[in-house]
Amino acid sequence: MNSSSSLLSPSSSSFILRLLFISSILLVLVLLLVGCGSGGGDTLASYNFKQGSNGLQVKLVDNAPPSKIYPQSSFKMILELDNQAAYDVSDGMVKIVGLDNNYFKVAPLEQSFDTLAGRSLTSPSGDRVYLEFDGLSAGLFENAQEYSGVYFIKTSFHSTLDFVDTVCINPNLYAVYDAGCKVKEKNSYSGQGTSLAVTQMEEIMYPGAGAGVEFRITLRNNGGSNSQVGFVNLMSATLGSEDIPCEFQGEINNKRSKQFKDQQEAILVCKKPLRQQSSYQTSLALHFTYDYSQKLESRLLLVNPERRAGVFG
């Protein structure tokens, strides 16, 4: 038998079929692996928008401004503000800082924007707005080939944050026969649907005659180093149906308000004496308002048109 006929022998054919079968199984496995990442079975109705740390997304629209600007030409800067948080943002303001008038004149340098609704069942993608800034380039310095100017787009706004969780209140810590709930000393959270988030809550029980419960709540800015939280105000705090007194750690005058300044984190302490001795589950709800600012760094490039034509080699 020659080599070509051996290729087509019955044993070879069955071998190839077996091989193709194994290959197909492996291929299916590979495709399953590839497909693993693109899941998502939640329906819109059951989707909890108040999770994660998405905030107001600020970006410049592609080609506005263009990547290269020629001297004595006009251009547009278009800013997209997309509210991906689960809360409305209001009193919004955008400022452009750091541009050099010698090279670029942009007007206006400040613009306010209307309230942007957050993501919700009625508006699953959140509100989005575009702001336009008109720019005019001047000439380059002498016969420079280019000028690259870094500038910053600063956005500030006002927003809110809600935090709700079910907690176990059990002042009778030593009652081994109490079949009620169990206190969880520490809980961590990924976020409540915006950049400012309650990331951790510690629950401390004080048993005995003067029983009480203390919650130490960590508020953190998850928006990254280019963002800053201003004033945070605790508007309401309830444990079950009753108010719970809370104060920000380190505050002296208005203890329900905290100026974050350059800090990324603050701790709120809520304490309440307990009348009931048996264990029970209830909800802890906090409502905050806060000021927030974030910064986008960008660059305008002014180029010599002769460079494009190859005069400079």
Place this chain on the structure above:
Amino acid sequence: MTEDGDSKPGREEREDAASVRESKVIRSVASGLSNAVKGVRAGANVAGEKASRTTDAAITNVSFLIIILGIIQYIIRIYGGGFSAYTLIISLVLFILSGYALAERMEKDRVTILIPMLLFVVWYFVFQGSSDPQFLLYFVLIAAVVIFIPALFTKGASILPEAVGFLPALFLFLDLGLLPFLVDKLGLPLTPAYSGLILYMPWWAFFGLLTLPAEASKSGKVNMLINLIKLAGILYIVTIIIAPVIPNFGLQSGILPSPAQLEEVQAKLREQLPQTENPFISNIMCINELTNIAECVKTRQEESGFKYTCTKLNGLEEGTPAYEQCLKEEREKKKNLASQVKGDVDTTIQIPTKAELTLDKNSFPQEYNPLIAYTADFKVENPRNQRMSVTFSCNFTGKSGVPNVEGKIQSPNSDELTQTINFNDRNFQSTLLCLPMAELKGAYTIYFTALMQGLDTKSRLQRAFIGTKTSEQKEKLRNTEINKAITIPVSVAPAEFARINFELGYAKNEYIIENNPNRNIVLRANIENTGRGNVVAVRGYSFQVDKIPLEAAGFVVDNPACIRGVMLSLSGYTGYSGIARTIPLPPCLITDMPQELKEMSEDNWERKEFIADLQYDYQLTSKEDFILPAVR
């Protein structure tokens, strides 16, 4: 010997045969030189050969399947509009088949071939080939552990199959377009021939060919043909690797710069550096000054700078009284505050205004003839089309008691000794002819001078005005915004003949200016002669911000001569050598500034670019010695 291989000798024989086959994989896949394997195989026993033949037949079938599928996929890709879902699926099937073909060749630990293949699939398809360094660090570490564990349990025997497992991954990567991707990312300028080599390679068909056993057929001719194609394939890959270094074939221009280009760049860099002693040598020489090495190095650097100025720029010989006087003057200048201001070259201006005056000694007459002139070439690069006026002159200075002789620059419409030309051309060249006005006899130095009038060189620097801020706010702005935005903290100017170096602010290198009446904002500057000629006159110097004069912009100074002035005579700065190297300008305090720069909101600040404008005359001189015998 039994075929089922239960007996111990049978097992040993098969293991022998297995190890022979493993070595064959390396040789066959990596080099295609399977004849060498054939020689080794000759020593194997009959049972081993039989088992080997069975495996070879299976491998041959799979290899042919890979070749056929590879060719189909190649045809679909080339004639079916490029990359598609079909070609991807076929590529994945071929990827699995190639793993199987290689595993078949491994008698031991064949499963481990799958490890690198799976790792590749996970990285490329699940993580979308992420190249994030942090991710890669974790992924490579995990991959190393996964690869290492089987090696640990098999006492290293699995390393070979694991290494071989990278081959299908490599070929899948090549097939998906690794090379064109790299070419695109690295921006290599390819010739059409080389592009063709890279883009039109049926990688999988070639892989199938490489995995064919040395004796894929019983026909010797077919085997020879297969081995020749294998060899051609290997040569093809070698060509792709070495083509970039073949002139006019691989790359249109080399990736690496030529030695001349490197030298040019080095020279350019050297020119921009201060002309001082090599810091390494300074450090070595200061080793004995253990208590104060830094000060010693600084002193040596300064002294070597002075030495350079006196010898190279002023043309003085070391040890002469003039040289000592020059050193003394340079040290004095150093003490002057305004002279200490340093500037830099503006790298965004790659074509500065340049001029060159060169003499061609070879063209000089060998004996005196009143009609034969001495020639020089004058060349100007004038990228900003400045209107300038250049006056040329020449003279013959006699040496060793020989009297001086005047020279005349020949021009068609003038009887004057000098010639003046006005132009604003981007490139201007002129050949100068100098005739001696009397007989030349003996040793002379001929001097050609070009006095360029109407030159203008601007320098600039940036400052950030922040209004009234707390110390914390200021430092926060400095660290997060201003240090990114202020790109010219030290004044820069094009690499021309002379420039103004200047500083503005509270202290050297401080680029933030706040609204603080208790702190001095000082403007200090000097004119630095950076060329090889002489600054003859300063027709004007002035400072601007936002392209308007400083005072008109709202800056108030205590000494108006600081921001505007004229210096038509520079004799006070030239010393004995006649060349002014650094000319200090009067410093001043800025006592007030525009209101809008004083008041700003907490997160606001403003960038300002200050410009120093220098209008000046500059003289270039070129000289050459020669001796003429007396006329017979």
